[in-house]
Amino acid sequence: MFLRMVKGALFRQKGKMLMIAFTIALGASLATAMLNVMLDVGDKVNQELKTYGANITVMPKGASLLDDLYGIEEGSGVSDQYLRESELGNIKTIFWAFNIVDFTPYLNTKARLNSRNDEVELVGTWFSHYLNLPTGESLNTGMINMKSWWDVSGEWLTDQDENFVMVGSLVAGRNNIQVGDSITIDIGGQTKELTVKGIFDAGGDEDEQIYAPLRVAQEFTARPGLISRIEVSALTTPDNELSRRAAQNIKSLSIKEYEIWYCTAYVSSICYQIEEAVTDSVAKAVRQVAESEGAILEKTQLLMLLITILSLVGSALGISNLVTASVMERSREIGLLKAIGAHDGAISGLVLVEILVTAVVGGISGYFAGLGFAQIIGRSVFGAVIDIKPMVIPIVAVLVSLVTLAGSVPSIRLLLKLRPAEVLHGR
Amino acid sequence: MDLLELRDISKFYGNVKALQNIDLTVKQGEWLAIMGPSGSGKTTMMNIIGCMDKPSNGSVVLEGTDISKENAKNLTNIRRDKIGLIFQQFHLITYLTALENVMAAQYYHSMPDEKEALEALERVGLRDRARHLPSQLSGGEQQRVCIARALINYPMLILADEPTGNLDEMNEGIVLDIFKQLHRDGSTIVVVTHDPEVAEGTQRTVVLEHGRISRITQNENK
Ligand SMILES: Nc1ncnc2c1ncn2[C@@H]1O[C@H](COP(=O)(O)OP(=O)(O)OP(=O)(O)O)[C@@H](O)[C@H]1O
Ligand SMILES: [Mg+2]
Numbered sequence: 001m002f003l004r005m006v007k008g009a010l011f012r013q014k015g016k017m018l019m020i021a022f023t024i025a026l027g028a029s030l031a032t033a034m035l036n037v038m039l040d041v042g043d044k045v046n047q048e049l050k051t052y053g054a055n056i057t058v059m060p061k062g063a064s065l066l067d068d069l070y071g072i073e074e075g076s077g078v079s080d081q082y083l084r085e086s087e088l089g090n091i092k093t094i095f096w097a098f099n100i101v102d103f104t105p106y107l108n109t110k111a112r113l114n115s116r117n118d119e120v121e122l123v124g125t126w127f128s129h130y131l132n133l134p135t136g137e138s139l140n141t142g143m144i145n146m147k148s149w150w151d152v153s154g155e156w157l158t159d160q161d162e163n164f165v166m167v168g169s170l171v172a173g174r175n176n177i178q179v180g181d182s183i184t185i186d187i188g189g190q191t192k193e194l195t196v197k198g199i200f201d202a203g204g205d206e207d208e209q210i211y212a213p214l215r216v217a218q219e220f221t222a223r224p225g226l227i228s229r230i231e232v233s234a235l236t237t238p239d240n241e242l243s244r245r246a247a248q249n250i251k252s253l254s255i256k257e258y259e260i261w262y263c264t265a266y267v268s269s270i271c272y273q274i275e276e277a278v279t280d281s282v283a284k285a286v287r288q289v290a291e292s293e294g295a296i297l298e299k300t301q302l303l304m305l306l307i308t309i310l311s312l313v314g315s316a317l318g319i320s321n322l323v324t325a326s327v328m329e330r331s332r333e334i335g336l337l338k339a340i341g342a343h344d345g346a347i348s349g350l351v352l353v354e355i356l357v358t359a360v361v362g363g364i365s366g367y368f369a370g371l372g373f374a375q376i377i378g379r380s381v382f383g384a385v386i387d388i389k390p391m392v393i394p395i396v397a398v399l400v401s402l403v404t405l406a407g408s409v410p411s412i413r414l415l416l417k418l419r420p421a422e423v424l425h426g427r
Numbered sequence: 428m429d430l431l432e433l434r435d436i437s438k439f440y441g442n443v444k445a446l447q448n449i450d451l452t453v454k455q456g457e458w459l460a461i462m463g464p465s466g467s468g469k470t471t472m473m474n475i476i477g478c479m480d481k482p483s484n485g486s487v488v489l490e491g492t493d494i495s496k497e498n499a500k501n502l503t504n505i506r507r508d509k510i511g512l513i514f515q516q517f518h519l520i521t522y523l524t525a526l527e528n529v530m531a532a533q534y535y536h537s538m539p540d541e542k543e544a545l546e547a548l549e550r551v552g553l554r555d556r557a558r559h560l561p562s563q564l565s566g567g568e569q570q571r572v573c574i575a576r577a578l579i580n581y582p583m584l585i586l587a588d589e590p591t592g593n594l595d596e597m598n599e600g601i602v603l604d605i606f607k608q609l610h611r612d613g614s615t616i617v618v619v620t621h622d623p624e625v626a627e628g629t630q631r632t633v634v635l636e637h638g639r640i641s642r643i644t645q646n647e648n649k
Contacts, residue, residue: 001534004527005520012522012560072438175542336518339479340576341507341535343500421479424514 002350011356016326017358023322025369026364027315028400032370034308035392037377041304042297056216056271058091058230058283072330082107082226083281085214089133090277091232099235099265102145105227107217111210112186115174121169124183124217124227126156143211146233147202154179154198159213164197169208172199185210187220232274232283236267237298243268247285301410319400320407323355327411334415335423344416355408356401363400367393429488430455430615431476436485438471438638444564445471446482447638453617458539458610460626461619463635470617472635476617477510477586478502490583507536509634511577513587521559525572526557529579536580547575551605567598569574570612574605585609587618603628 010017060081068289091103107124126142133139144156157166165185167177177183181196183333191279194212218224239244243266245252253261261269271283330351337347371388378386438446446468452531453459459468475487478494486495487590494505506512506628519528529544548554551571553564554615570590577585587606591599603625610616618625627646628631634642 001527001530001539005523005531005534008520008522008524008527332518333520336520337531337535338503338511339477339506339518340532341503343503343535346535419480421474422478424516424518425474 002353005350006353006357006427008104009350010357012176017354020214020322020326020355021358021362021365024319024359025366026401026403027319027395028363028366028374029313029370030315031211031308031366031396031399032213032367032392033373033377034304034311035388035395036371036374036389038301038304038308039372039389039392040378041054041241041300044340053237055267055286056232056234056274056283057286058232058274058281060228061280061282069292073159079209079281081277082223082228083230085218085227086276088227089131089139089229091274092133092137092139093135094270094273094277096234096265096270097272099234099270101233102141103230103232103338104143104146106214107214107221107227108209108224108229109187109221111216113171113210114184118175120222122187122217123206123209123211124166124214124220125211126214129159131134146231147206150206151201152198153200154196157211159215159310161197161213162216163194164212165352166198166211167195167196168209169199170207170279172196181209185220190220192220227342234267234270236270237265239266239268242266246272253350275356278305310418315404316399316406319403323404323407324411325328327351327355327408327415331415331423335418335420338420347416348412351412352405352408356402357401359404363397364399367396370396428455429453430457430490432488433472433476434486434488436472436475436482436487438475438480440469444638448642449485451633451640455583455613456610456613456615457631458606458616458629459618460478460629460632461617461635462621462623462626462632463641468638469635471638473586473588473617473619478506478583479512489551489581492591503533508580510634511574511582511585512575513570513590515587515589515592517561517573517593519569519572519576521561524558524560525553525564525568525575528561528572529576532576532579536637543578547579548572548610550578551575552601554604558634565598567594567601568595572601574602578609583615585614585616589618589619589621590624591620595620599625634641 017225024356060083062081067306085105088103088105091097091100094100100354104126109122110119111122112118113120128140128144131139132143142159145346149302152166163418165183167183173339175183177199177201179196183194183196185192185194203336212220218226239247242253246258246261246266247268250258262272267285273283274283275281334347334351338352374386374388378384429452433449433451436446436449437444449472461472462469463469475482478497481502482495486493488494489505494502497505517527520531523531526541526544526547529547530539532538532542533544534616545554545557548557551574553568553571553575556564556568561572564572570593572588579586591602594602599622601634605617606616607628614627618629620626630646632646633640634644
């Protein structure tokens, strides 16, 4: 009979119950969407920030020292230290290999342009390089991925473009170079005639440089298989106290701390692992980017957290209001049940079961609707799929049940206090 | 034997004196009408008899036991076991069928028994409407369902507060016939009414005025 009464209440008052279920679904979907987005936003923002370039540079040990001490850069002829191109693939074998999004090697040399005394820097690099990894996997990496924001007129080079170069906008402007022009490059007396395939505006020091495929630069400068620098773009966990201590001095960490640090994608631990993988190298975080990334991430997450909390509170209020209202309007029915001999426990049980069934229906459909909303938000804000976090399920479940209980229990208690005599005679 | 005895009952709502010093006894098997102008305390008295409310003063003795000092839980039990209530506004549960409304009373009393519930509906002539929702029944039919529900647990006392107040003459006739039948079968019935015709069928009429009994008439013919 209990079941029959619950069924009657649910199915023969479909409109009303659907309305409640719908509100609960709305609240639950909002909660689900916001929680999923909030939990995933860190990765998304990180990915977004990755498009703004590298966050780690790898240099030869000696060059790095000179750079630190005197601010002398590699390729200036002062340092003759190089990294090996053949070791590049090792970067993708470190513990945090999956966090390495892209990397590109550079070989920088001073050169003279068009036999004038104007010194420029010729940079050899990978544009879009297909790389077979020691692990047996393969990878496509290079400049085009990492410098996607460069404004290129003409075209990007490919790694097969032996007789072409890309010229930085400042160099091009000064020397009145157009796309399609021929230029002469002079390195230590050797000259080479090259065609300009593209002119780029990078908005940085690169605009003073000329880019060629790595192999071309290596042959030209007689440094086969050598590179002077690697830029790495990696997904990192924002720095905290532990990672800052590690960055200063790894020896100050206890074994346990070391393990935690090594197994967290801090930029410092990724740098450390790169150094392990590439002989005689020093990997350093490009400070400004890494730090502002962490800060932006924290701010975005805080913002999302606030919005999430607000939307949770909002949906909680909405649900509990409607539930309260729907319980309150049953005063006559409850009075009648009392009049025909139902005790308080039996009545509360009946009403609660009905509400909870409604809440479960609403909560489940709301959860799935929320996943949909999360994807819509992901699409429109990040242009990416939001990963579904299973931990949202218990959170939403607890939330919905708490809110419906909070909305119904006080009102049921209030109704039970009413004497049937009062409600039944319609005063 | 006296089934019910009200001893010096008073009921106050703040300074409204709804009932004052009521003394009344109802015998087993008696059919009693309570009449009186609006606001004279009829419903208040029914609530007190029906264990829905407690008197401010005085005692209610049902089957020799004083129930006026019982707590709400015990009153619910007494109401459930001994009293059948019929209301002017029927008060059926809207989302349950006629049959289920009757069975709900069984459920809270002891055990739902569909066969018995159908028989109760049969007695009020609604067996064929058992699966209908209250909204699909006319007022008179709803009131008959309400009566079937009141009777289902064989109460020793049936209380009806203006049972025909919302019914037309024809339905009033049907309901009265049911009451007559119940009376013949030996039920004790107290009915509040404004309708002299209803009162005429009863054995005794108590008239309330301003919370006091102003007159009691014995209907000779019964
Ligand atoms: N809960 C209450 N609070 C305050 N006053 C009340 C309450 N219940 C009843 N009264 C008052 O008690 C008096 C008797 O009310 P009661 O409902 O018993 O009258 P009645 O005879 O049933 O009237 P009617 O014929 O209109 O149904 C009225 O003056 C009413 O206003
Ligand atoms: Mg009344």
